[in-house]
Each structure stands twice: as structure tokens, then as C-alpha cells.
Amino acid sequence: MHISRLDLQDIRSIHQARLMPGPGLNLLVGENGAGKTSVLEALHLLGYGRSFRGRVRDGLIRTGAEALQVYAEWQDAANRPRRVGLRHTGSDWTGRLDGEDVAQLGDLCAAMAVITFEPTSHALVSGGGDPRRRFLDWGLFHVEHDYLGQWRRYVRALKQRNALLKARNAGAQLDAWDHEFAEAGEPLHRHRQTYMAALLPHLQAVTEQLLPSFGIAAFDLQAGWKQSQMSLADALLLNRERDLALGHTGVGPHRADWRVDFVARPDREPYSRGQAKLVALACLLAQARQLHEARGEWPVILLDDFASELDSRHRQRVLDQLDNDGIQVFLSGVDTLPEITGKSVTMFHVEHGQIHPAS
Numbered sequence: 001m002h003i004s005r006l007d008l009q010d011i012r013s014i015h016q017a018r019l020m021p022g023p024g025l026n027l028l029v030g031e032n033g034a035g036k037t038s039v040l041e042a043l044h045l046l047g048y049g050r051s052f053r054g055r056v057r058d059g060l061i062r063t064g065a066e067a068l069q070v071y072a073e074w075q076d077a078a079n080r081p082r083r084v085g086l087r088h089t090g091s092d093w094t095g096r097l098d099g100e101d102v103a104q105l106g107d108l109c110a111a112m113a114v115i116t117f118e119p120t121s122h123a124l125v126s127g128g129g130d131p132r133r134r135f136l137d138w139g140l141f142h143v144e145h146d147y148l149g150q151w152r153r154y155v156r157a158l159k160q161r162n163a164l165l166k167a168r169n170a171g172a173q174l175d176a177w178d179h180e181f182a183e184a185g186e187p188l189h190r191h192r193q194t195y196m197a198a199l200l201p202h203l204q205a206v207t208e209q210l211l212p213s214f215g216i217a218a219f220d221l222q223a224g225w226k227q228s229q230m231s232l233a234d235a236l237l238l239n240r241e242r243d244l245a246l247g248h249t250g251v252g253p254h255r256a257d258w259r260v261d262f263v264a265r266p267d268r269e270p271y272s273r274g275q276a277k278l279v280a281l282a283c284l285l286a287q288a289r290q291l292h293e294a295r296g297e298w299p300v301i302l303l304d305d306f307a308s309e310l311d312s313r314h315r316q317r318v319l320d321q322l323d324n325d326g327i328q329v330f331l332s333g334v335d336t337l338p339e340i341t342g343k344s345v346t347m348f349h350v351e352h353g354q355i356h357p358a359s
């Protein structure tokens with residue numbers, strides 16, 4: 001997808017702005033605090049319904065304004081014009097997609113595929129399991145039409161089961177929710193397995209380009225229970241006493257995780273922050289490629305503060321790859337980058353919340 005127009009209103013220090021982005025690399029340059037990241041946050045909001053710097057009500061709306069608004073136009077894979085608009089007050093939102101009101105924020109997010117690489121993205125490989133589960137769920141949400149419904153069914157069963165566990169209610173109701181939980185959880189896991197298998201060749205290809213000396217040794221999914229030894233229903237039964245004592249469900253796809261191991265790192269020594277960022281970026285770019293393979297459409301890629309912690313050689317490799325693939329990228333930085341030489345670049349100067357195309 002190529003966003004051809006982006007209107008922003010009352011996002012952080014940006015009162016009103018309109019950008020006409022180019023199809024390739026869009027570079028947002030300006031001093032610290034100018035408002036560059038705010039533009040990326042607005043796009044991320046359309047793709048995820050939230051900011052990557054906290055909740056909307058925690059400062060995304062310009063001080064003194066009642067609500068923020070974002071509007072974007074793009075062409076989809078079949079070159080059809082699409083448009084999306086979102087107004088958010090911090091507690092309530094209204095959304096329009098192709099001229100129609102939408103009932104769920106998820107409908108907007110499904111239309112806009114956005115992949116964001118930002119200063120905390122290294123958490124994808126060096127933090128807890130939450131971002132890694134979200135990574136899988138995001139990919140599946142965009143390529144498997146029924147995944148969202150299955151995921152919602154699972155989350156509902158988990159909530160109900162946890163409520164019963166908290167109330168120490170081990171009666172027939174718990175049996176019924178165990179059944180529902182297992183029925184919803186098993187297919188979720190199978191989807192994740194299939195997705196990881198589909199992702200692997202892309203991860204290999206991206207790693208080959210970004211980190212050629214690493215070599216992928218394994219890309220493994222842990223189900224969240226001892227899936228090779230028992231069904232989810234059996235795992236629930238086995239863990240029931242423990243779950244009742246703890247008041248929550250300790251096994252299931254909500255405890256799943258994945259890891260990527262490299263031939264060059266047999267002892268799995270900890271990554272430097274820059275290495276963690278590169279591995280995280282490789283995973284995100286693999287996800288972009290898989291989405292393209294599955295849907296015939298590239299996501300939009302946001303690279304916030306890209307220059308920090310990635311050396312020039314790696315920046316060059318990343319930007320070359322994105323350029324070769326013809327992906328639309330929004331990149332923010334305090335300075336322009338030498339690595340953009342020879343690429344099709346649309347540049348914007350950002351200053352005190354004002355955005356001007358650079359001539």
C-alpha cells in the first residue's frame with residue numbers, strides 16, 4: 001500500500017498538517033521535539049488503534065484540544081483508492097473507512113497494515129513474551145480472515161476461566177469453560193505454527209541480507225503448554241489445582257512464546273542493544289514480506305529514530321532492501337542520512353509541529 005495523503009489534527013504539538021507522501025522513502029527531518037515521531041504515531045494509530053508511546057489519553061491529543069484526528073488516503077494492491085479517518089478523544093473514538101462508519105476499531109486496523117520499528121522494538125527479542133505474542137497475532141490478524149474471531153473467542157474463555165479460578169469456583173462451570181478454552185486454544189496454536197513456518201523462509205532471506213554472518217539455526221514456537229506431550233484440555237486438568245491456588249490460568253496460548261537462534265551464536269550469549277534491534281528489525285521485515293506474499297500488498301513501514309544505535313553499514317542494508325522491494329517507508333531523524341543517496345526520497349522538514357515538504 002502507498003499512502004498518498006495524510007492529514008493530522010491535534011496530535012501532540014501538531015495542530016494541523018497535511019502531507020502528500022511519496023511511494024518510496026519519506027524522510028521526516030527536524031530538531032529534537034519538532035514533532036517527527038508524532039507523525040509516525042498518527043500512522044501507527046491507524047494501524048493499531050493505539051500509540052507506540054502509551055495510551056492515546058496519555059498525551060497523544062494536543063493539550064487543550066478535545067480530540068485528535070487522522071485521515072489517510074492510499075491505493076491498495078488492486079490500485080483501488082481507499083480512505084480511512086479516525087477521531088479519538090482519549091476515551092471514545094469514531095472511525096470511517098471508505099466513506100462508511102466502522103463499528104470496531106479492528107476494522108480500521110485490518111485495512112491499514114503498518115509495521116513499526118521504534119526505539120523500544122528490541123523488546124521483541126530481548127524482553128518478555130508479550131511483544132512476541134503480539135507479533136504473531138498481528139501477522140495472523142492480517143493474513144488469516146478468521147483469526148481475529150478465534151482469538152476473541154479464546155480471550156473470552158480465558159477471562160471467564162480466570163474469573164472462576166479467582167472465585168475458587170471449581171464446579172461444572174469450570175469444566176464447561178475448560179472445554180471452551182481448549183476448543184478455542186488448540187486452533188489458535190495451530191495457526192501460530194503454520195504462520196511461523198510461513199515466516200521462516202522470509203526470515204532466512206532477510207537475515208541473509210541484514211546479518212549475513214548469523215545464519216538461522218532454529219525458529220521455534222513454544223505452545224504455552226507441553227503440547228508435544230498432551231492436549232490443551234489435559235494440560236488444563238493437570239494444572240487445575242495450581243491454577244485454583246494462583247487464581248489464574250497458567251497454561252495455554254496466552255503463555256506461548258517463540259525464539260530465533262543463530263548458528264553464529266550457539267551459546268545464546270545476550271545481544272548488544274544494536275544487535276537486538278537488528279534481529280527485531282529482521283523479524284519485522286520478514287513479517288512484511290510474508291504479508292506481501294499472502295496478500296500481494298506491502299505494509300507501510302515506520303522507522304522512528306532509525307539512525308540511533310544502528311551503524312551505517314546496517315542502515316544501508318536495511319534501506320537498500322526496502323528500496324529494492326518498493327516499500328513505502330516513513331523514517332524520522334534529526335538529520336538526513338548519507339545512506340539515502342540514489343534512492344527515491346520525499347523529504348519533509350518538521351519544525352515546532354509544522355510540516356513542510358523540502359524542495
Ligand SMILES: Nc1ncnc2c1ncn2[C@@H]1O[C@H](COP(=O)(O)OP(=O)(O)OP(=O)(O)O)[C@@H](O)[C@H]1O
Pocket residue numbers: 011012013014030031032033034035036037038039059060061062063305332333334350
Ligand atoms: N499533548 C501534547 N500537546 C502539545 N504538545 C505536546 C504534547 N505531547 C507532546 N508535545 C510536544 O510535542 C513534541 C514531541 O514531538 P515528537 O516526540 O514527535 O518530536 P520528535 O521530533 O520526534 O523529537 P525527537 O527527535 O526528540 O524524538 C515535543 O515538543 C513535546 O513537548
